[in-house]
Structure formats: structure tokens, C-alpha cells
Amino acid sequence: MRYNIIGVCKIFYEEEGWGWISIEGEADVWVHFSSIQMDGFKLLNKDEKVLFDLEENPNLKEQSRRAVNVRKL
Template identity: 80%
Template sequence: MKYNIKGICKIYHKEEGWGWISIDGEDDVWVHFSSIQMDGFKSLIKGEAVLFDLEENSSLKEQSRRAVNFKKLVNKFN
């Protein structure tokens, strides 16, 4: 497992609760709403900056690289 990876939400299917995160120079990472650490309705928006741990499991095909312990990065100056 890799820790504290920064990425950008590439796409998120709000109705289905899953999406993909882009990381510079690496393959995209799959994310499920259950891994998002926040109160209320858990969702992402395309282009949001995020921080997560990367779990890799080669026995899973499309979801072999999965984001866990997922947090949105908030700009404190807004």
C-alpha cells in the first residue's frame, strides 16, 4: 500500500457512487463512495484535488488500483 497520494478527480458517477482519479505519470485509480471520508452525502466533482492511500490488488481487473482512506483537499484561502 502507498500512502498520502495526491490526485485529481477525473470522472465520478454520482448516481452509481464510483469514479476514477488521475495521478501524474501513473495509471488512473478507481474510487468507491464508501472510501470517501466526509460527513453527509459522499460525492466528488470532476477536477477536485484529493488525497488517498493506494491499495493494489492484481486479482481485481479494472479495480486493481483502488483509492482508500480518501479525503478531499480543501483550499484554506477560499
């Protein structure tokens, strides 16, 4: 697990509750609405900066790099 990484929301599918966060110089990271730390309806907007922890699980295919504890900056 890596902590306190800054990234930018690449895309977030509000109706499905998931999206991708870009990290400069690295592969994109998958994010689920349940990992967003905020009250009310949880979503990210395109190009919004976020701070998060990175959980890696090489046994998974697309979601092998997952953002957790996501906080908007």
C-alpha cells in the first residue's frame, strides 16, 4: 500500500459509481464511490485533484491498482 498520492480524476461514471484517476508517469488507478471520503452523494469530477492511498492487487485484472481513502483537494 502506498499513501498520500496526488492524482487527477480522468473520468467518473456517476450513474455506475466508478472511474479512473491519473497519476503522472504511472498507469491509471481505478476508483469506486465507496472509497471517496465525503458526506452525501459521492462522486468525482473530471480534472479534479484528489489525494488517496493506493492499494495494489496483482491478482486482479482491471482493478489491480485501486484508490482508497480518496479525498478531494
